[in-house]
Amino acid sequence: MSEQPLFKVTIDNITIEVPAGTTILEAARKIGGEVAPPTMCYYSKLKGSGGKCRTCLVEVSKGSEKDPRPMPKLVASCRTTIMDGMEVKNITSPKVLDARAGVVEFLLLNHPLDCPICDQAGECHLQDLSYEHGKEKTRYEFQKRVFHKVDLGDKIQLHMTRCILCYRCVFTADQLTTNREHGILDRGDHSQIATFIQKNLQNDFIGNVIDVCPVGALTDKTFRFKNRVWFTKPVDAHRDCDKCCGEVQLWMRGDEVYRVTARKDEWGEVKESSKGSTGWICNECRFDKKKVSDWIIEGPSNINRHSVISQGHYVGLKKPNETLSKVMQGRDPKLLMNIHEVSEVNKENIQLSLLERPAHSNDFNQ
Amino acid sequence: MAVKLLLEKAHIEGIRSYEVYRREGGYRSVEKALKTMSPENIVDEVKKSGLRGRGGAGFPAGMKWSFIAKPEGVPRHLVCNADESEPGTFKDRYLMENIPHLLIEGLIVSSFALGSNDTYIYIRGEYAWIVDILETAINEAKANGFVGNNILGTGFNCNIHVQRGAGAYICGEETALIESLEGKRGNPRLKPPFPAVKGLWERPTVVNNVETLSAIVPIINMGGEEYAKIGVGRSTGTKLISACGNINQPGVYEIDMTISVEEFIYSDEYCGGIANGKRLKACIPGGSSVPILPANLLLKTAKGETRYMNYESLSDGGFATGSMMGSGGFIVLDEDQCIVKNTLTLARFYRHESCGQCSPCREGTGWMEKILHNIEYGKGKISDIDLLWDIQSKIEGNTICPLGDAAAWPVAAAIRHFRDEFAWHVNHPDESQKRNFGLAHYADPIYVPVTA
Known part of the structure; x- marks a missing residue:
């Protein structure tokens, strides 16, 4: 393979070098933390995805070293490739934050916000997005669009009311399965994901549409209403499967396997399997293998500390990459009060996570 | 009487037929272009003419043509955008209905300039009868050696295909048009890559409006510099x-x-x-x-x-x-027209025609329509006017294609210039259902500050 030239790109005052052809979003993900724009429709493993939801809009304040003019409009970072010397503003641009808040509001207009009864709650990208970038109140005073629930076969349920039309499942069905039976009907705000006259989706890999769905529009009927995801413990497991890589995540409670999904990375996308291909899993692994004895358990999954799923799982804590001080060019965020200066209760040298039992006040008296 | 270049012959009896069109000097530009000019010459003439795209954006046509990529061994295409769906616009329909050969003539010359051997006319589905007119004209031109293989013995091949749309406004956007022409759902593509590099079937493509392509005929006949003398400035x-x-x-x-x-x-x-x-x-x-x-x-x-x-x-x-x-x-619009109602009508149109691909346009257009509906029917609140302004500003510039802008601008302009009419609707919910705001001060002379 020929050596690819490296391009220098500065995102929110952090400069990195990435191979030519990388998108702004992928570059920002290499930096990680808050600098990576949120995405609802982009999925690095699906060709052609992205550009639709507009949550990843960023400002390009300098086009490149050769042509330093800024780009006139905000651009979708997931589909814009970097140029050498490009300067991008994400969280340092008020314009971006304003537009993003607007997009979140638009996405939530017709979303039912029925999180309390939605199976996706706790691992929903829209939930995270509105928590991080949305406003606390909506200005929408009209009826939301409502659809009937549709069963796509006996294992998958489509609840269009929650859909944000990211097209990810359409790309999945197009690229992973052989028959195209699944697409978008109608247009505008009445467009919907649909199959050909409620035809079943019967392909071996169609279950992956559940994994790519960023919201609770496509859910696993073998898991619906059985448990909240944050009560279950995710463990990595594998089995010998002749159809797929067989590397999965089991969502367990006690000895019971409640749900099987593909393994996901920190951006909520399906991870690569150990063989190097994308770790899509087949329907048999996903829906039919619900006994512990079906699987070889590798150990607890690493879960982002910020996720609600990590509540109660004290093992394998993964600290997110903190970028804020770099964005602010070395300065730390200004603290209103440093707890260690005013209180002697909380001691930095005592790591509660290392205790094997619940913490006790005596633990602070060492 | 002003200069007429396109409609000069449009009212001659039988001009729709090849014989009359040819008798009136039609297809002269094809003879001139194919026999005496090189493709580069034609592009230069169009550049000199200063012709700007007539579809709406007004981008210089010659410039657009010069952007087309010319990779070795890859066919190029010219697509004529006849998906004229903008409310209030019916000029292309008039041209194609009355003098179809003018468009065919312009298409052949332009195809020659761009090196397109397969040229497409994408026509809006509602213009069903015009498809027949165009196809008759194409067949006549073919019978007389102006379309098809080896045109006028020059070795240049050009076939013209007419494709009907299925009735979507969005398919007038050039990348959505290309998607639709390929047989897919008419969703606009993300740019870049621009059609000039990767358009129809990933091949370099130029998409031009009917009127733009028809204007190529007088430009070739009279020369780009002569053409540029008509009109003013750019x-x-x-x-x-x-x-x-x-x-x-x-x-x-x-x-x-x-x-x-x-x-x-x-x-x-x-x-x-x-x-x-x-x-x-x-x-x-x-x-x-x-x-x-x-x-x-x-x-x-x-x-x-x-x-x-x-x-x-x-x-x-x-x-x-x-x-x-x-x-x-x-x-x-005369003094009896209600600006709120007019804006509502437009908002309803854009809501209906949004492709639903990107969120600001999909959700924002529907929201604007609902708010405008409330204001029009006396259920609005005064805060709705500012809300509308905010929504349109969140749509404009944040969408994949210009439909988002097109939906935002009419609302923005109506509020900018007619805010008091909106406020009157809100403040007089009963009266606004019975009578119109009227002319008010909208025709009063504008105060122009005098600078020393």
């Missing part, structure tokens, strides 16, 4: 304006872009004044997506100068006090 040549609304003589007019807006509306040669002796209240000068202007800003610019019917003058003052030439759909 608005060269002639432009078809489809005038409609509350005027005495609605129709398609060819203007040379030197006349004032006032003359266009009131002279008997053109619109013939406002119908039923009413007074002018407002006008959308370039098709439904361009900003609406009140009478006073339409006839005079904010600086107090006369406004002319050309690209520069109509957009004088930017969006704050100006509008756009757009596609030339000139919609005139």
